Amino acid sequence: MADEIKLPAGSFDKLTKGDNLDSEKIAAPSLTFAQDAWRRLKKNKGAVISMWILVFFFILAFGSLIWSPHNPNAVNPQFANLPPKWPGVGINGFNGTLVQAGHRVNAYAQAGAGSSIHYWLGTDYLGRDLLSRILFGTRISLIIAVVATFFDLTIGVTYGIFSGWKGGRVDTFMQRVIEIILSIPNLVVIVLLILILKPGMTSIILAIAFTGWTTMARLVRAQTLEIKEQEYVLAAETLGESSWKIAFKHLLPNLSSVIIIQTMFTIPNAIFFEALLSYIGIGISSPKASLGTLLNDGQKNFQFLPYQMWYPAIVLSIIMIAFNLFGDGLRDAFDPQSQSRG
Template sequence: MANKDYDKDLFVPLEREDDTSEKISRPSLTFWQDSWMRLKKNTGALIGAWVLIIITFMALAGPFFNDYGFDEQNLIRSKLPPKVQGLENIDWLPFQGTMHRTFEAETLEDAKEDAINRFKRDEENIEMTVVDDGSNGGPAIVDAEFDVYANQGFEDEYFWFGTDTLGRDQWTRVWKGTQISLYIAVLAAFIDMVIGVAYGGISAYYGGRVDDYMQRIIEILIGIPNLVVVILMILILSPGILSITIALTITGWIPMARIIRGQVLKLKNQEFVLASRTLGASDSRIIMKQLVPNVTGLIVINTMFTIPGAIFFEAFLSFIGLGLQPPVASLGTLIDEGFQSLQTFPYLMIYPAIIISLIMIAFNIVADGLRDAFDPKMRE
């Protein structure tokens, strides 16, 4: 190609100022600031965090919203349905303080008689609606609504989640049980974190025979079924908050220890660790000041996944009868009590089941959000 002469006016020199030549267009952010910016963009994680904040607040303050005690028994008000002031007149909400049943019989009179017999022969507080009078050859069907509060003389009282078999306020018991479940789970997760981080960090940092011996101990513990260990510990220590917490932490720290070991093995030969060792830093200082801070993200994420697992495991133990003993209650014991009368009084199980489901879903969503936020590869 032949050379061409270009007009020099087509070329404009770039003006460069000394004070802007080294300017950084993007602000300098720390690891935590960068992670927080990415976490704020995750709508699901933020919603999950708010759900956890609200449930935690209710677990702490909810039992004080009314004047009923956690273990205040009154058999006269046994198994009252939920009733909320201001909502009892809204038909599509289950807070009217009434019981609904449908009765079928060969004749309309028999269906009404069945309803009267079912509801303690209190015709004054029964409102019946004829669905089918049986004139077409089919069975007569009557829909009956029974005002339990009026029948038992509690017209001016309100039990927001109803009452249980012994007449105890279910609202107070549900939030107190949530408080105990969260306490056990957070305490067990914290102990798992401390033991797992220390064990995994020491094993990986020293390596050699120390690592071999410590990993053989872990392999022995993993070979024993976790449920067997937990049940044996509870049977030995007798059921209670302390025994359940200890049982959950006997083998619960192992996943944390293995994760930390793998990360420390990758980091311990890095330049910054070698520099600290050259400058005379002690082993404990290198582990606590250099290695552990670099795996903080994994520690937080794994702990967030541990808490819902501990809540579910505690609820499972309570459900099979190895959990807390009366009068202390957790979400697991409340679900167990409600399951025994699920068909007749479903509200005894529905509310604690909803709360434990929200807790587990929210913790897992937040943990997923934290995992994405702490991963530099997710940076836009």
């Protein structure tokens, strides 16, 4: 028989209050799902910078409703095609000068503009302030994107939850409807709407609303098929909860990450779609401005006045890149496993 091991007499003495009672305690602060997602999002510097860039553009675009440098639709042929001029800046490209016949001349002096007149981003071929028109066009593009996203949320989420929850023949039929809609190109839809309605925001929004919700519906439906088999959903059904209450209490909260992420990718797609339609002449019509119409007007004088195309192109590119980077950051924040899968 092995020898008995005797513990020292002081092994069972009580510890005092200050004897490091918590020295081996492992604990983390209690965080909700949203707080934990925000903590992960803040670690992604690119996503945070993109978020503040988008906030900046939203403030500028919608703030121009209250204050704008000039009337975006005011025509002033006397000041047509003036280059950018920043007060107190003597750098070429921002001092109101341009090259004509191999010589740099003061375009503002040639146009008879006083020293107090300046256009931060220059003017177009009709003398309209380019900065004011870019702000106006950005606001139009953002409004179309937000309204289109609203339809994407209301129709796509409702359709996807209903299809996934019902399953069976109902789900099969509803998915065949989506496949039929996806087989119709967006451009065909917008052309048909233009035959009925005049070109403008209404026709563009309806075209995006008609086809844009399908991706959201398919993603939500796939997640609903998975979530409805979870124990807490089956328990709610056993307790007699109605389908509507289960959808709002159990399905929607667990679908929030998918919905938010897809929304952040829907907005730039809608902005680009509107810009494309306006660029080819079947979107926003004159005298209203959008980023697409500004690109179309600027490319006509691109060889001699490239700034008229560069500035709206830069704004459109920054918005698209910022939305995509922010969407990637949200995806990683709401679904940490996506980083390891990627």
